[in-house]
Amino acid sequence: xxxxxxxxxxxxxxxxxxxxxxxxxxxxxxxxxxxxxxxxxxxxxxxxxxxxxxxxxxxxxxxxxxxxxxxxxxxxxxxxxxxxxxxxxxxxxxxxxxxxxxxxxxxxxxxxxxxxxxxxxxxxxxxxxxxxxxxxxxxxxxxxxxxxxxxxxxxxxxxxxxxxxxxxx
Amino acid sequence: xxxxxxxxxxxxxxxxxxxxxxxxxxxxxxxxxxxxxxxxxxxxxxxxxxxxxxxxxxxxxxxxxxxxxxxxxxxxxxxxxxxxxxxxxxxxxxxxxxxxxxxxxxxx
Numbered sequence: 001x002x003x004x005x006x007x008x009x010x011x012x013x014x015x016x017x018x019x020x021x022x023x024x025x026x027x028x029x030x031x032x033x034x035x036x037x038x039x040x041x042x043x044x045x046x047x048x049x050x051x052x053x054x055x056x057x058x059x060x061x062x063x064x065x066x067x068x069x070x071x072x073x074x075x076x077x078x079x080x081x082x083x084x085x086x087x088x089x090x091x092x093x094x095x096x097x098x099x100x101x102x103x104x105x106x107x108x109x110x111x112x113x114x115x116x117x118x119x120x121x122x123x124x125x126x127x128x129x130x131x132x133x134x135x136x137x138x139x140x141x142x143x144x145x146x147x148x149x150x151x152x153x154x155x156x157x158x159x160x161x162x163x164x165x166x167x168x169x
Numbered sequence: 170x171x172x173x174x175x176x177x178x179x180x181x182x183x184x185x186x187x188x189x190x191x192x193x194x195x196x197x198x199x200x201x202x203x204x205x206x207x208x209x210x211x212x213x214x215x216x217x218x219x220x221x222x223x224x225x226x227x228x229x230x231x232x233x234x235x236x237x238x239x240x241x242x243x244x245x246x247x248x249x250x251x252x253x254x255x256x257x258x259x260x261x262x263x264x265x266x267x268x269x270x271x272x273x274x275x276x277x
Contacts, residue, residue, distance in 0.1 A: 002172060002173070002174055009178070009182045012182065012186060013182065013186060013189065016186050016193075016209055019189075019202065019205055019206060020189060020196065020197065020206065025201055028202055028205060032208070032209065035186075035209065035212075036212065039186075039216060042182065042219075043215075043216070046219050046220060046223040047231060048219045048223065048236060050236065051236055054243055055212070059208070059246075062247065063208065063246070063247060063250050066251070066254060067205060067250075070201065070258065074258065074267060076201060076267055091195075092192045092195040095191065096189065096191060096192035099184070099188040099191065100184065100188050103180075103181060103184040103188075104181065107177045107180055107181055107184075108177075110177075113175060113176045113177035114177065115176050116173045116174065117173065117223070117224070118224065118226050120226070120231070121226075121229025123230070130231070133230070133233050134236050137233055137234065138237055138240065142237055149241055153244065155248075156248035156251050156252050157251070159252050159255070160251050160255040163252070163255040163256060163258075163259050164255055164258065
């Protein structure tokens with residue numbers, strides 16, 4: 001269990017680093033897919049099956065296809081071999097490293113974070129899957145937010161059509 | 170004996186992934202890559218939500234309200250990507266580049 005966690009966490013992090021360091025946008029997009037697959041595996045390790053599958057379908061599937069489509073459409077080439085921004089990279093790396101170090105200190109001090117993975121109560125029969133439970137919650141308690149999200153998607157679709165028109169009036 | 174998984178493990182991975190995304194947004198010059206790093210930060214925050222929902226059991230099951238929130242976040246992220254990429258395409262049409270250092274006419 002712990003062994004698998006380290007493998008998939010490493011996959012997610014290496015993919016993330018790949019996005020940042022790859023000069024070729026297509027390679028960066030593929031590194032991003034690797035990162036999302038690792039993240040989905042971590043979700044499934046946390047018994048969040050629906051979320052893990054959604055992560056693969058929506059993020060690694062739909063969103064990354066859209067990204068690669070746009071990269072190909074715009075014909076974004078590999079960045080020219082201009083001078084490497086040493087100062088910028090140094091500052092950015094410093095910010096990221098400081099963030100990670102701060103996180104390590106804070107997490108080591110917290111008592112909440114030291115909790116080990118609690119065992120789930122055994123359930124059987126229909127209605128015990130997480131898809132069922134999330135669906136029930138979505139369409140009972142969260143009926144209004146889901147309508148709002150539907151409207152948001154409609155507005156986004158219309159917005160994309162308007163933005164993609166040749167001339168904005 | 171191998172150490173048991175704690176909440177800290179997941180929170181740390183999530184935080185480091187967020188920091189990587191942040192570094193990408195700061196250091197990269199290509200608008201599309203910056204946008205991808207933003208998505209990475211959003212996905213890293215998702216991991217925190219799932220981890221907390223799994224470690225705070227409610228009647229022996231994960232707290233599914235966290236999953237519901239995550240469902241909404243994924244939907245909003247999808248809408249955001251669609252609109253953001255349309256804006257990038259519109260920008261590329263008018264300026265002919267996706268390099269953020271060359272699109273600075275609003276800066277002055």
